[in-house]
Amino acid sequence: MRLLHLGDLHFGKVVNSFSMLEDQRYVLEQVKSYIKTYQPDALLLAGDIYDRSVPPARAVALYSEFLKEVLVELKTPVLAVAGNHDGADLINFGHELFEAAHYYVAGRYTKEIKKVVLRDEFGPVNFYLLPFADYAVVRELHEDETVKSLDDAMRVTLAANPIDATERNVLLTHAFVVGQSEEILISDSEKKLVVGGKESVSSAYFEAFDYVALGHLHRTQKVGSDKIRYSGSLLKYSFSEEQYHKSVTMIDLDEAGKLSCELLPLTPLRDMKTIKGTLEELLALPRCEDYLRIVLLDKGELIEPMAKLRKNFPYVMMLELEQNNQAFKGSQLTKQARQQKTAEQLFSDFYEHHKGEALSEAAKTSIQTIIKEVRKESCE
Amino acid sequence: MRLLHLGDLHFGKVVNSFSMLEDQRYVLEQVKSYIKTYQPDALLLAGDIYDRSVPPARAVALYSEFLKEVLVELKTPVLAVAGNHDGADLINFGHELFEAAHYYVAGRYTKEIKKVVLRDEFGPVNFYLLPFADYAVVRELHEDETVKSLDDAMRVTLAANPIDATERNVLLTHAFVVGQSEEILISDSEKKLVVGGKESVSSAYFEAFDYVALGHLHRTQKVGSDKIRYSGSLLKYSFSEEQYHKSVTMIDLDEAGKLSCELLPLTPLRDMKTIKGTLEELLALPRCEDYLRIVLLDKGELIEPMAKLRKNFPYVMMLELEQNNQAFKGSQLTKQARQQKTAEQLFSDFYEHHKGEALSEAAKTSIQTIIKEVRKESCE
Numbered sequence: 001m002r003l004l005h006l007g008d009l010h011f012g013k014v015v016n017s018f019s020m021l022e023d024q025r026y027v028l029e030q031v032k033s034y035i036k037t038y039q040p041d042a043l044l045l046a047g048d049i050y051d052r053s054v055p056p057a058r059a060v061a062l063y064s065e066f067l068k069e070v071l072v073e074l075k076t077p078v079l080a081v082a083g084n085h086d087g088a089d090l091i092n093f094g095h096e097l098f099e100a101a102h103y104y105v106a107g108r109y110t111k112e113i114k115k116v117v118l119r120d121e122f123g124p125v126n127f128y129l130l131p132f133a134d135y136a137v138v139r140e141l142h143e144d145e146t147v148k149s150l151d152d153a154m155r156v157t158l159a160a161n162p163i164d165a166t167e168r169n170v171l172l173t174h175a176f177v178v179g180q181s182e183e184i185l186i187s188d189s190e191k192k193l194v195v196g197g198k199e200s201v202s203s204a205y206f207e208a209f210d211y212v213a214l215g216h217l218h219r220t221q222k223v224g225s226d227k228i229r230y231s232g233s234l235l236k237y238s239f240s241e242e243q244y245h246k247s248v249t250m251i252d253l254d255e256a257g258k259l260s261c262e263l264l265p266l267t268p269l270r271d272m273k274t275i276k277g278t279l280e281e282l283l284a285l286p287r288c289e290d291y292l293r294i295v296l297l298d299k300g301e302l303i304e305p306m307a308k309l310r311k312n313f314p315y316v317m318m319l320e321l322e323q324n325n326q327a328f329k330g331s332q333l334t335k336q337a338r339q340q341k342t343a344e345q346l347f348s349d350f351y352e353h354h355k356g357e358a359l360s361e362a363a364k365t366s367i368q369t370i371i372k373e374v375r376k377e378s379c380e
Numbered sequence: 381m382r383l384l385h386l387g388d389l390h391f392g393k394v395v396n397s398f399s400m401l402e403d404q405r406y407v408l409e410q411v412k413s414y415i416k417t418y419q420p421d422a423l424l425l426a427g428d429i430y431d432r433s434v435p436p437a438r439a440v441a442l443y444s445e446f447l448k449e450v451l452v453e454l455k456t457p458v459l460a461v462a463g464n465h466d467g468a469d470l471i472n473f474g475h476e477l478f479e480a481a482h483y484y485v486a487g488r489y490t491k492e493i494k495k496v497v498l499r500d501e502f503g504p505v506n507f508y509l510l511p512f513a514d515y516a517v518v519r520e521l522h523e524d525e526t527v528k529s530l531d532d533a534m535r536v537t538l539a540a541n542p543i544d545a546t547e548r549n550v551l552l553t554h555a556f557v558v559g560q561s562e563e564i565l566i567s568d569s570e571k572k573l574v575v576g577g578k579e580s581v582s583s584a585y586f587e588a589f590d591y592v593a594l595g596h597l598h599r600t601q602k603v604g605s606d607k608i609r610y611s612g613s614l615l616k617y618s619f620s621e622e623q624y625h626k627s628v629t630m631i632d633l634d635e636a637g638k639l640s641c642e643l644l645p646l647t648p649l650r651d652m653k654t655i656k657g658t659l660e661e662l663l664a665l666p667r668c669e670d671y672l673r674i675v676l677l678d679k680g681e682l683i684e685p686m687a688k689l690r691k692n693f694p695y696v697m698m699l700e701l702e703q704n705n706q707a708f709k710g711s712q713l714t715k716q717a718r719q720q721k722t723a724e725q726l727f728s729d730f731y732e733h734h735k736g737e738a739l740s741e742a743a744k745t746s747i748q749t750i751i752k753e754v755r756k757e758s759c760e
Contacts, residue, residue: 053437054434057467057468057469057470058469060467060469060470060473061469061473063473064469064472064473064474067474068474068476068477071477072477087437087440089438089440089441089444090437090440092441092444093441093443093473093474094444094447094448094473094474094478094481095444096448096481097447097448097478097481097483098474098478099481100480100481101474101476101477101478101479101480101481103474103477
């Protein structure tokens with residue numbers, strides 16, 4: 001059985017104020033072309049289909065169009081799960097009805113892992129569709145107080161849904177999976193989720209599966225074993241990914257469930273890369289329509305460098321000064337410089353910038369309390 | 381052929397801060413029960429499925445569940461169009477795929493009216509699914525500069541999609557349709573759309589159809605002819621509707637396309653009604669869990685009347701004083717009183733209430749400019 005595994009589509013994502021819809025449409029053409037060429041038995045979408053639980057209408061239209069093309073025109077079944085970025089109910093919409101069209105989707109975990117059976121000449125392959133679910137949801141559904149992390153949730157979920165190891169079994173899920181001694185390659189786009197330690201899931205739970213198609217990490221990689229894989233995101237969504245190559249993962253499962261794997265490369269409409277130089281040097285370069293992070297090496301003051309650069313580089317996403325100087329204080333404070341400061345410091349700077357006086361000690365204490373509360377809420 | 385016609389479901393609507401989801405779920409049980417009893421050949425949903433283009437997740441889940449029950453459990457095809465409240469792309473999601481499950485939906489008008497053919501013992505019945513579309517959209521699609529109103533849009537749309545009058549034809553659409561000399565019964569919930577005159581559509585365009593299943597107006601009514609009908613909203617969504625009875629419309633089309641019609645009543649979980657009396661009189665009444673507009677007849681000052689009333693009437697939606705007095709100034713200003721003031725006056729009052737001083741003339745001028753701009757934007 002041949003499978004095409006994609007993850008982290010993030011339809012509707014906006015990166016540094018640029019909508020990625022056109023870029024997403026562009027690489028989807030390549031995905032469809034691979035489907036035409038390699039004729040997989042199914043397309044697997046391992047979560048984070050949308051970038052937000054309430055995606056923009058155009059992202060919904062893009063996914064709808066893609067599904068129609070794959071299912072109706074290319075006659076290829078699609079199996080999908082929701083990721084942590086997706087709205088469970090939106091992904092779940094009409095899921096019972098879509099099965100007639102061979103679109104099998106699990107948006108919301110409901111104690112039973114959705115099982116879909118596809119067949120090839122050697123017999124059945126069982127697909128288990130396990131969407132992202134917060135561990136508190138799993139704890140409540142299974143009435144199991146021992147569930148205190150996503151790792152616990154995976155343990156309990158899989159234990160409650162035993163598989164028949166004499167058949168071939170594939171798990172499709174969305175999680176931050178770590179091997180025994182594996183180096184995990186994460187990017188800025190998913191860093192936020194990783195902090196805290198409660199987020200990771202041991203690969204040890206996946207022993208019984210012949211293939212585990214993962215979503216969540218944006219870099220293409222295997223976890224411990226060849227059969228546990230991230231296909232990675234369709235596009236670079238952060239400059240921390242600029243050195244990586246994007247691909248989709250093609251898997252062939254033989255009669256015994258033995259696996260061979262091929263990475264099929266994706267070429268973006270616009271690459272994402274960093275260029276460095278003085279303003280003068282950069283303006284002498286040929287026009288470039290990639291998404292750029294520009295690091296200026298100039299020492300002195302610069303007059304409207306962004307306006308000048310945009311003429312040559314219309315898709316500048318970030319502009320930084322290697323040696324931070326006066327010219328870029330205030331509203332031009334670079335992202336890099338911002339990231340080195342705490343939220344408290346940033347607020348103090350902002351206040352001082354606008355009011356011309358320092359924040360009082362009492363105000364500082366208030367701000368700290370507010371920031372703590374906001375952080376707490378956004379982690380819940 | 382037997383049809384059950386519903387309109388204006390408005391899933392996810394919030395009326396005076398109360399979510400209607402539970403109420404909607406309650407009447408949907410009655411709809412399903414009618415489907416079980418009367419076994420229609422199809423369920424028609426005439427737009428405004430959701431209350432907003434981006435509905436809350438629970439509304440999406442409610443509609444998904446309802447569709448599954450009607451299509452899978454009750455084995456009844458569903459035909460639906462988007463209304464002016466719906467997001468075209470959201471309603472359109474997966475529409476080609478859903479057809480395999482006998483859910484036929486048109487969310488976005490694309491120059492061709494979607495045609496669905498169902499059959500009974502007398503032959504085919506053609507259903508034309510025409511979603512709400514702004515006239516500017518129709519003008520652009522048809523490249524027709526004469527389209528300057530929704531009436532023009534309907535004329536051009538229907539002219540471009542001719543029907544075979546020798547067969548039976550049903551139109552499912554969402555519009556404010558007016559007959560020649562008909563009294564139109566509108567409620568507060570849809571008043572906003574009607575203002576301006578560009579919104580109404582003549583019923584004259586519908587002559588060729590055997591039945592026109594309309595959505596948009598919330599009161600059950602026919603327009604000019606028995607065969608052009610609003611089923612009305614599932615629930616009362618405004619106190620202007622309190623005297624009306626809600627129902628779904630059952631239509632039987634005979635071999636010749638001749639029509640008989642029956643209104644099947646819906647009973648709400650909580651009715652919507654107005655009660656009047658002094659605070660003392662009302663507190664002596666038996667507990668009532670309907671949605672209430674309470675008009676107090678007291679003359680003197682009242683201390684926390686809402687808190688007292690809530691104990692007896694937990695679902696008070698509006699509280700008014702027949703003779704407006706001091707006790708209800710400020711945050712307790714009633715809706716009725718608010719509606720009698722201009723936006724400029726309301727802002728002046730608000731400013732004075734918070735700052736303890738009157739708005740300066742310069743500030744008044746600024747506010748007027750801002751209000752004008754906001755109005756202009758919200759009309760565009």
